[in-house]
Each structure stands twice: as structure tokens, then as C-alpha cells.
Amino acid sequence: MEVRHLRLIKEVADKGSLSKAKDSLFLSQSALSHQLREVESKLGAPVFHRVNKKLVLTGAGKILLEYAEKILTELESAEIAVKKYVGGDKGTLRVGTECYTTYHWLPGLMMSFQKEFPNVEIEICPEANGERCQQLLEGKLDLAIVSGEVNNANLEMTELFSDELLCLVPVNHPFAKKKYLVAEDFRDEKLIIHSLPLETVTLFNRVLIPEGVQPQRVTPIQVTEAAIEMIKAGMGIKVAAKWIIEPYLHDDKLTVVPVTKNGLYRTWYAATLKQEDTPQYVANFIHQLRCHVAGICG
Template sequence: MIERIHLAIVREVQRRGSLTAAAQTLCLTQSALSHSIKKLEAQLGTALWQRDGRQLRLTQAGQALLAVANRVLPLLASTEQQLRQIARGERGMLRIGMECHPCYAWLLGVLQPFLAAWPHVDIDVRQQFKFGGLGALLNHDIDLLVTPDPVYKKELIFEPVFDYEQVLVVSRRHPLAGAAWIDPPQLAEETLLTYPVEADRLDIFKLFLTPAGIIPKQHKTVETTDILLQLVAANRGVTALPNWLVNEYASKFDIASIRLGPRGIAKQIFLGIRAVDRGVAYLAAFVQQARSSRPDKPGV
């Protein structure tokens, strides 16, 4: 059986020109090196070198083995380095699941410095999950979940990243514009625009309208934030978004924000990871970067 040491011996003898020099490079005695090669030659039934005076000349079989050594040994060395980096948490694939539709713009601000600092970590961002984000995290389909609604289990850790308030967004020409806050019945005759997410997962429904028994006159879904806010600015409907996102778009669209109820709806964004992965260095670095890139931080 051809082993790694055989490949290393063939390569070093070719490089150094003698068994003695190759043995020194490989930290072997010359007798141990010679014994190893003679044993391999006996197994293969062919010689790997021929003596040409004081020089060793590779046979056709030796040339074939040298070609393999030149391909395989660098690959093995590279693989070992990658595995060591993975073991130290310096290399890997970070699969991010999103349960916060408005958070994509914020996520871009987190990814840019993270990717620069961790060049050996690949990123994959996923939004759709067959069994939801929690199931995807538990089933190892993703490694990190961005969510405003953590579900605490012993297998998982949810790290809070930043606080925000969910607010109603209306056109500045809307009759409600300028109000300090609104009650649920005031939305009964409105067209509510939301992202294409199930109503029972939307805060505007589960924390504001549904407990009060209120159903908006119409409910329409819109894929992108820009189009959503263009429709709101055109007075085609109202929506509910995080206050930090509204602040980002306030100079771009003619919109106003209103508190939902006299106390508002306070929320947090969390990053969920599996407890067994808490020691992975790049996961910890991502959480740290997310906290330093929070959208409510001045200059971010």
C-alpha cells in the first residue's frame, strides 16, 4: 500500500539528489528510509530507482509515483491546514437564516467588515425554511438565526443585539400623520401593507391588531422595502416597520412614523446559535460585529 511517507521520500530524493539528504530533510535515518522504499518496491514488484554511477535515477515506476507525490502532497498539506483552521474556528461556512425581513440592509453593514476580517469563512444567507428558522437551526440547516422572536431551548443560545420600536408608517398627507400614537380601531379602515410573511408572525397583527379584535380593511403584501415605502408615501396604504429602518428612509420618502399604542411596541433583534457551537471563533466574532454595527448606533 502506498503511504504518505513513500510519496514524501520519492519527492525529497528527487529534490535533494541522494538518500542521505532526503533522510535528513524527513527526519529519518537513512536505513529506515531505505527499508521503507525496499518494502514498497517489493509490494509493487518493481524498482523505483536505478543507480547511475553515484546518482539515483527514477525508473518509469518512480516517475509515476513522483507525479502522484507532486499532486497529492500539496493537497494533503492544504487540507490539513484547512482542518486546523476549522478546529480553531478560523475557517468554515456560516449559513445565516433571516426571520427579520427588514434586517437585510443592516446585515450588509455587518457582513462587509466581517468578511474582511475572516477571509476563510464563506457566507450563505437563507430566508425560506421548510419548518421555520428555529427548526432550521436545530436541524443544522443554518448556523445562525437573525430573529426578533427567540424561542428558548437548552440546545440554543440567543444573544440580544439591539433594541428597536415597531412603529406605524404613513404618508405625511395621511390624516393620522402627526399623531403621537394610535389605537388599533384607527386601522380598521386602512389598507395595511406588509412583507410577504404569515400574519401570525407579524408584530402589527399579533401584538396590536389581533388582541384588539381588529382586522384592517385590506391587507396587501410587498416584496421590497423601497416599493413598500413608495406605496406608503403615495398614500396607497400604511405599514409597520422598525423605527431604525424608518429613520434610514425618512429623507428619501415623504413618510411619518407613529407610535403603536401609548406605550409603543418594544422589540429586540437576537442572534440564535446552537449551544455546542458557542466556542466557534467566527460565530463569536459575527455576534460581536453585529453588536458594533447595530442600526441605532450613531454613524452606522
């Protein structure tokens, strides 16, 4: 049985005749008669009795009407909810990440998101990379993409995905023959990092600083392509996420080495303020973000 059949039963029961129901259903009387015969054929029982030129529900018809009203009410509620979900919310979503390289996630995601929420403007906030959660607390961001969980009662942390960091080196580098690297291996190296301060760099805060190791030289370079060319030229090495490095591994001048015996992994989170009136579009953006980056970085 189809929704149109349920609407027919409800309207005819309300109006008392096919001729009166046809206008609200935008169908001819003959079309309604045909639909009614379809319903009765499916049920194997009459739905209406004709009493003094009026259609009155049979026992089977009363049962059907009871369910029809419930189903049609639920469908109407669903339609209203979807319309509100898609077009009812308006606002601005200010997004920041702690790492500039993650911004290549966003264009495809934004296009998909704004098909559902055309009235929501997304603002990308690239400045002040290091203190994203503090910016959330200060009201400067609505959503922060960060690596590592932050323990703060005022923040909601939603896990997105995990990635592995690998050391990218020239194929003729001594590290290329190692199964994995330890902190001491980096002491005499020229290390290229993405940005300062060192305490925010995973290699430093998880591996080097705990072991008291300082590389020979540390050079911050935010442009990945520039860092890659320097590595090819033997001017340094770099520890970066596998998903960042992979596009460059087709070059036979480069190879990767794991960091530590068990590997160096980090977990990414979407951080938002805990509040009761969080717009629906924020939760939707996080859901789409999780699916999007899992496909790219998983």
C-alpha cells in the same frame, strides 16, 4: 523595559555569551552589548557577571530572568492563540434572518468579519423566512437573526439590540394628527406588510390579534421602496422599524406615528445551537454583528 530586552536576557542566560546569543536574536554582538547596557542602566544594577569568559546571572539578573520567562511564554501563547483565532478556523457559516429588510446589515459586516476569518465562507440563506429557529434545530442554519426570544433548551439566544416600530403614513392622513395609534385605529385601513403569515408580523401578534382587529385589507410587499411609493400615493399605510423608515422621512409627503401609548418595541437576538464545540468564528460573528447593527439601528 521592552520585550527585546527580555529576549536578550533569556538568550544570553541560556547561551552563556553574547557571541552565542547573537545568531538566535539576529543582531550583532555590538548591538546586543548596547541593549545589555540599556537594561542595566534602567535597573541600576548589573545583570551578568563574567566568570571564566562566560556570562553568569547576578542576583538581580535571576529575578529578571524569572519574570522574562513568564512574560515571553505568555506572549508566545497569545501569538499562537491569535493566529489560530484568525487563520486556524475554517468552515461555513450559514446565516438567515426572519426579515428580508435586515439583509442590508450584512455586506459591511461580512467584509469586516472576513478580514479576521478569511477561511470562513458566509452563506446567506434568504428562503423560508418564517421558521428560522426551527431551521437551526434541523441543522439547516448555523445562526439565525430573529426578533423576540425563543425559549428552547437547545438554543443559545444572544441579545443584539432593540428597535421601535412606527406607523408610516401620508402627511394628509388622519393618523398624522394623532399622538399614537391603538388597535382599533387599524380596522378600516389598507395595511401594507412585509410578508406573511400574519402571526409573524409584530403589529398583528402584539397589537391587532389580541384585540380581535382585522384591517380592511392587508397587502404583502417585500420591496420597501415599492411600499413607500404606495404610501405616498395614499394606497395604504405601513408599520415598520424606525431605522428602516428614517431614510425616507426627508420627503415632506410622509410622517410617522407611534403605535400604542407606550410605543411598540421588539428585541433582536442571534440564535445558535447550544453545543460545546461551537467554532470561535461564530462567537466573533455575533460580537461583530451586535456592534454593527447597534451603529445602524441603535
